[in-house]
Amino acid sequence: MPESVRIHLLPDLLISQIAAGEVVDRPASVLKELLENALDADSSTIQIQLEEGGVKLIRVSDDGIGIARDELALALLRHATSKINSLDDLERVGTLGFRGEALASVAAVARVTLTSRQRGEQASKQHAWRLAAATGATPEPAALLAGTVVEMRDLYYNTPARRKFLKSDNTEFAHCTEAVKRIALAHPEVAFTLSHNTRVNLHLPRSDARTRAGSLLGEDFLAEARCLDVQAGPLRVAGYCALPAYSRARSDAQYCYVNGRFVRDKLLGHAVREAYQDLLHGSRYPAYCLFLEIDPAGIDVNVHPQKTEVRFRDARAVHQFVFHAVQRVLAAPLTAVPASSDVGNLQLRPASDHQTAGWPESQASPEAGSTEYPTFGNRAAYQGSLRVGEPTASNAYLAFA
Numbered sequence: 001m002p003e004s005v006r007i008h009l010l011p012d013l014l015i016s017q018i019a020a021g022e023v024v025d026r027p028a029s030v031l032k033e034l035l036e037n038a039l040d041a042d043s044s045t046i047q048i049q050l051e052e053g054g055v056k057l058i059r060v061s062d063d064g065i066g067i068a069r070d071e072l073a074l075a076l077l078r079h080a081t082s083k084i085n086s087l088d089d090l091e092r093v094g095t096l097g098f099r100g101e102a103l104a105s106v107a108a109v110a111r112v113t114l115t116s117r118q119r120g121e122q123a124s125k126q127h128a129w130r131l132a133a134a135t136g137a138t139p140e141p142a143a144l145l146a147g148t149v150v151e152m153r154d155l156y157y158n159t160p161a162r163r164k165f166l167k168s169d170n171t172e173f174a175h176c177t178e179a180v181k182r183i184a185l186a187h188p189e190v191a192f193t194l195s196h197n198t199r200v201n202l203h204l205p206r207s208d209a210r211t212r213a214g215s216l217l218g219e220d221f222l223a224e225a226r227c228l229d230v231q232a233g234p235l236r237v238a239g240y241c242a243l244p245a246y247s248r249a250r251s252d253a254q255y256c257y258v259n260g261r262f263v264r265d266k267l268l269g270h271a272v273r274e275a276y277q278d279l280l281h282g283s284r285y286p287a288y289c290l291f292l293e294i295d296p297a298g299i300d301v302n303v304h305p306q307k308t309e310v311r312f313r314d315a316r317a318v319h320q321f322v323f324h325a326v327q328r329v330l331a332a333p334l335t336a337v338p339a340s341s342d343v344g345n346l347q348l349r350p351a352s353d354h355q356t357a358g359w360p361e362s363q364a365s366p367e368a369g370s371t372e373y374p375t376f377g378n379r380a381a382y383q384g385s386l387r388v389g390e391p392t393a394s395n396a397y398l399a400f401a
C-alpha cells in the first residue's frame with residue numbers, strides 16, 4: 001500500500017461500468033433484463049433476435065405499453081424507474097424489475113437504442129420515437145406500430161477485458177435460450193419467438209400452462225410427471241414433479257419460481273429434495289417445475305444483484321408447505337390410468353381429496369376459443385394483493401385418491 005492514498009470520486013461512466021458488472025455478466029443476463037421489462041410492460045407478444053450468441057446483437061421487440069417520448073432518456077438513467085415510488089412499494093413489489101438500473105447498466109457496456117410508441121388513444125395519433133443511448137440527445141421520429149424495441153449491440157465493446165470472459169457463440173446462445181425458457185415457462189399467456197443469426201429457433205404461441213410446459217420441458221417429462229396445485233392460507237404451489245423414473249444425472253431440469261420470478265433458492269431446493277429423499281438414489285436429481293405464490297409482503301426480492309434469489313419472511317413455513325405438498329403428490333397412488341402415452345389423453349377424475357389438496361373446483365379447462373390463457377404464474381396474481389385459485393389448464397392433471 002502506498003504511504004498516502006487520496007480518496008476521490010470515480011467518474012460517472014466508471015461507476016456505471018462497475019455497477020453493470022453485477023447485473024450484466026453475459027448476453028443471457030442482458031436478455032433476461034430486457035424480457036422482464038417487456039413482461040412488466042404488459043406485452044402479449046415478444047420477439048427476440050440474436051446475432052453471434054447475443055454478443056453482437058440482442059433485439060427484443062414487444063407490443064407492450066411503450067415509453068413516452070420524454071421518458072426515453074430517463075429510462076436509460078440509473079435509479080430511474082416507473083415501477084416503485086416508495087419503500088412501501090418496494091416491500092410489496094409485484095413487477096419483475098424495480099431498481100431502475102438494468103437499462104443503464106446495459107448501456108454502460110454496450111450500444112443501446114430504444115424505439116418506442118406509447119399505448120393509448122392520444123399516443124395513437126403520434127409516431128414512435130428512437131433514442132440512442134450513446135448520443136443521449138433528443139429522440140428522433142421512428143417507424144414502429146406498437147410497443148418497444150430495445151436493441152443492444154456489441155456487448156463489452158468499451159470494456160475489452162470483460163469481453164475475454166465470454167465463451168463461444170454457441171455457448172452464449174445456449175445460455176440465452178435457457179433465459180428465454182425460464183421466462184416463457186412462467187408466462188404461457190405471452191407468445192415468444194427466438195431467432196439466432198436469422199434462423200428461428202423457438203416459436204411459442206400463446207397457450208396454457210400445460211401446453212407451454214410440454215413445449216419447453218418435453219412431453220416425455222409431462223408423461224412422467226405429476227401435477228400439483230396446493231394451497232394453504234396465503235401460500236400456493238402449483239406445477240409438475242417428475243416421478244423417479246424421469247430423474248436426471250444433473251440438476252438441469254429444476255425450475256422454481258416465486259411469484260412468477262425464476263429463482264435458485266436453497267430453501268425451496270432443499271424442501272423438494274427432502275420430499276424426494278425416499279424415492280431417489282442420492283446420485284440422481286429430480287426434475288420439476290414449481291410455481292410458488294406468496295403474498296409479496298412475505299418475501300424480500302431485493303437481495304441479489306440479478307434478482308435470482310429471494311428471502312422468505314417465514315422461511316420455515318414455506319419449507320414445510322412445499323415439502324409436504326411435493327411429498328404428498330409423489331406418494332399418492334395414481335387412480336387415473338393413462339389411456340395412452342399421450343398426457344393429453346389422461347382421464348381426469350375428480351379425486352375425493354380435492355378439498356384437502358387445495359385443488360379448487362374452478363380449475364376447469366379453458367373454454368374453447370377463449371383468449372384467456374390460464375397460467376400457474378399469473379402476473380395479475382401478484383401485482384397488488386394476492387389472488388389465488390386462478391383457473392389452470394386441467395387436461396394434464398392426474399387425479400389422486
Ligand SMILES: Nc1ncnc2c1ncn2[C@@H]1O[C@H](COP(=O)(O)OP(=O)(O)OP(=O)(O)O)[C@@H](O)[C@H]1O
Nearest residue numbers: 037041066075081082097098099100101102103148
Ligand atoms: N420494454 C419496455 N416497455 C415499456 N417500458 C419499458 C421497457 N423497458 C424499460 N421500460 C421503462 O424503463 C424503465 C427503466 O428500465 P430498467 O430495466 O432500467 O429498470 P426497472 O425495470 O424499472 O428496474 P430493474 O433495474 O430492476 O430492471 C422501466 O421502469 C420502464 O418504465
Ligand SMILES: [Mg+2]
Nearest residue numbers: 033037097102
Ligand atoms: Mg427492468
